[in-house]
Amino acid sequence: MPEKRHISTQYERELQEIKENIIYMGALVEQSIQKSIKALVIRDSEMARQVEIADDQLDSLDVAIEDKCIRLLALRQPAAIDLRFITTAIKINAHLERIGDMAANIAEKAIILNQEPALKPYIDIPRMAEVASLMIKESLDAFVTENLELANKVRRDDEIVDNLNDQTFRELLTFMMEDHRNIHRAMIISQISKTIERISDHAKGIADMVVFMITGKNVRHESISH
Amino acid sequence: MVNTHLKAEVRSLSFYYGDYQALKNVTMPIADKEVTALIGPSGCGKTTLLRCFNRMHDLYPHNRYQGEIILYPEGRNIVSPEVDSIEVRLRISMVFQKPNPFPKSIYENVAYGLRVRGVNKNSFIAERVEKSLRGAALWDEAKDRLYKPAFDLSGGQQQRLCIARALATEPEIILFDEPTSALDPIATAKIEELIVELKKEVTILIVTHNMQQAARISERTGFMMLGELIEFDQTAKMFTTPAVKLTEEYITGRFG
């Protein structure tokens, strides 16, 4: 946002509040991802249930943030950067809410997997989750600091997760071919991997919106150069 | 779609009130049959620029133009001293900030521009008065009281009467100087509606303090500050992604 402050400090405060709410929501989402993965890795169903509870909190934040944005649109008729900021905030909010749902989904799968013996030690999945989590953090940092460079980095990092997902899938295929009793667990793990890949897509979506907010250019459906 | 056909063009226009330079080297196109809005903080020169178009500044001493306003199709510089200011005003009408009907009847108000031009044929005048009042969306309210004083109308009606008065001479451009600043929101909405309707027939240049108004009714917007045209672009672009930081600060209310 430009260095100059609004003449209306109330307006300034309201915009600031939306920004802070989104950062808070982002932090909760990151935590949920990490917890769900940890619950999977250390086979802790109690921890997985905490993630599902946290999702309720994310849902109510989602509604609150959207309310605030709509209020501002109606009452302040924002223009230019403010308009782009608020439309971006609405979209980021939706992305974060979806990511939260996905973390809950991973936690749910972890509980199912915990009822069966471990198929194999997890190596790539925690790595994927780490990258995806970092992407969320960095895309939100880019949003807050209006850092175009960082947003573009996030958009590129999406590919790392895509590749890890492909690799995981191939690896799981070998397990399934080895022994058909592995198929159920391998399928669930594959879904988790796919879910993390979707999370990174959402992080990229956030970064796309940040690019729009900063430049006014819509890059959502453009492939980015490396 | 953006119209590339020009009605007028401001070229390196500077304007001086005595020693004070109120406009600094302004260059901007005015597209034909479109609404062009000028926004900017008070004292930025937007009204000064508007009043160059019908040479209103000629009424007061020590005013000086430098540069050109080219009026198409013939491509003549209308701020040149060789061009008669009266002739310019016969082609370019103006609607002012506050409704300023003459203390005459509604009919005579609308007819005045024709009378000035020496039109005497009553049937022609009557026809034109009706057409103009219809054009200004005032006919239904005024048709039964054409010979009543214009002052009996409400503020919004008076402003529409002033628009009808400006329309009666079939001008090529109508200049609006903050036409709704003295009106309530309903009357304002009616005038805005009217302006959008009018642009089918005539080129419109409007100065407004109300940025949302510029956003609602104009195709292109110019942002002015301290006598300079800071940015000029399509309105939609100006209000979503202005190119200049100053514009952004102004339209988002970070000005001060």
Next chain:
Amino acid sequence: MDTIGHTIRKNKFFNGVFLIAGLLSTFVGLMLLAVLLIDLAIDGSPRLTYKFLTSFPSRFPEEAGILSALVGSFLVLLVTTGAAIPLGVAAGIYLEEYAKKNLLTDIIEINIANLAGVPSIVYGLMALGLFVQVLKLGESILTGGLTLALLILPMVIIATRESIRAIPNSIREASYALGATKWQTIQHHIVPYSTGGILTGIIIGLSRAIGETAPIITIGALTFIAFLPSPPVTAEFPFLSFKWLWDPFTVLPIQMFNWISRPQHGFQLNAAAAGIILMGMTLIMNGFAIYIRYKFRKKIKW
């Protein structure tokens, strides 16, 4: 709380004091006028007869009337009106609409304001020098009328300028923006919209002129006239005559002045009666001015 109550009571007290003081001051003015009028009425009313209005002056107070003075006053005012309106209105329009704001117009403006305050006898002296001695217009109705015209000219100019200035600039701009020339704007807007104010100024000027004595005496108006000026309408072609302009004359205040200086008590009563007529004329003219102002104000409100 207590101090606030105290302050309010104190302020209210001074409020009341001023109200009473102001009321008393107003009453002093009103009472003086009333006493004057009543005195005049008591003295003069028995002499107010039709015969008084239609008789010439006479050596006998009972026979004397004000016919020649009344006609003289009327004709002089006619000349005054005819001279002061075009001059004053044109000057006012010029100064407001045409004159550039510079040192010269500033000087003219200051002088007009000063002229309005010049004692009337000075106008008389000037008229004696200019109209009587240089232009050889004689001690005539024309000279008298022109002298009074000069006297009220500043008032007419100021009234004209003020009512022109009351027209909002937006009206001028509206007219110019429609392509009107300066003259069209003046003709169609400035003059019609300021007529009320200009007329008011003229009438108030005339009501002052009607009571003027000093300048008229200075230019040598007669004090005893037992005849009327030549009639303005004649039996032969071209049926109009302006010979009356060059006739000697007297006016009401001079007639009064003449009577007051006589020793006989009867003439004093005549003077009072003439005074009532003069007062009545002044009041009627002022009333008419107020009426015109009211009427125009109702029609045009900016």
